[in-house]
Amino acid sequence: MQTVKVQSEDFDAGALTRALSAGRTDIGAVATFVGLVRGAADGVQEMTLEHYPGMTEKALAEIADEACQRWHLMAVSVVHRVGALLPGEQIVYVGVAAAHRGEAFAACEFVMDYLKTRAPFWKKEQTAQGGHWVDARDTDDEAAARWDEVEMRR
Amino acid sequence: MQTVKVQSEDFDAGALTRALSAGRTDIGAVATFVGLVRGAADGVQEMTLEHYPGMTEKALAEIADEACQRWHLMAVSVVHRVGALLPGEQIVYVGVAAAHRGEAFAACEFVMDYLKTRAPFWKKEQTAQGGHWVDARDTDDEAAARWDEVEMRR
């Protein structure tokens, strides 16, 4: 079961997580990730997320597919918001269900790392000094690259 | 903020996760894990979790403390159930909030790995053939041991 959504509305991480294992008894592990807009310390007043409609959904589905090829997963769910977001608001949800925890953790982190470098989203931050586009981080490329070598874990 | 609970009642993973970042704008990443009772394929009809009252809470608090020493975390929450549980029911929740995702993922997996080898819980499974105590897995010891060497990640 793979679900991928791009939406401007907020999401209910608890409901998304429950849906991953609802009515099943073969799932032993559910790992999830929620990304949030950081504000105060960075002076960010608002964040706007632009995306490439059509390609975004395809890219997220491909990333979820690749995770399912690398690990034995029972469910993957990815939700990414677009549009204007305030500090503290949720940006992205990734949830992965598997028989064992090693697979669930690895696949969840893999999806986030690949999403960060392959899914066409762009962040623009609004601060007191005006708006500026967030630069891509080298550490994100490195995080994604380590999966090229990593062995599958149980 | 560290919260550790041992209880027989079920927990609301969504509410626990929201509580980790509620009212804050310095958290960019929340990683969570939920462990569930697997049933059908393994022939498990019921699972009973025994624990060592007093030591369990101490052990969980120590594990959360150690995670906070290894990584810069903003919140850690651990809930573990005891008593009789049916297939599909939730056993354990671990939630970790941090500024960045690498820290949140690593700390969440660390807490689970240490919990599996250091917190005094014991599982007894009930199958059609009767009850039997679950054996400790070598892979759990290995999973915990790798943190002795691992470098902290961003």
Next chain:
Amino acid sequence: MKLTVLYFASLRELLGQARETLELPDAVDSIGALRATLSARGEAWGRLAPGHNVRAAVNQVMASDAARIGDGDEIAFFPPVTGG
């Protein structure tokens, strides 16, 4: 050869447009050739020349400069992605 070309994020703002439809000679048959054609417009369009870290997609799939393009394709140019 008719192409739809999309621009996103900082590149969209820099170029002052989000999409255009182009009629081009069939010789412009790769992403690299299209970059050369567009950057020749001068000024901000120079950003599409090599060395400016602008990524490309052909029909919604990430593409290198060697990727072939043809009539009816949807091409996109954008900065490195920053979602998540």
Next chain:
Amino acid sequence: MKLTVLYFASLRELLGQARETLELPDAVDSIGALRATLSARGEAWGRLAPGHNVRAAVNQVMASDAARIGDGDEIAFFPPVTGG
């Protein structure tokens, strides 16, 4: 010297008891010495002898055979943990 000794899980079932209070000579001053004393009871108690993968805690902290024990301590014996 007075000790409270607790047994958990499969060990509790095997020994047929969850807790006992013991009066022991002061010479029994380590987990190792306590294991020797208890396993000398014979039969199922032999499980507490070395080599049976039974863990110990002193006052709710994991402890090796060398760990010192004293009057009023709470000692626990149990199989490797299997929570989570």
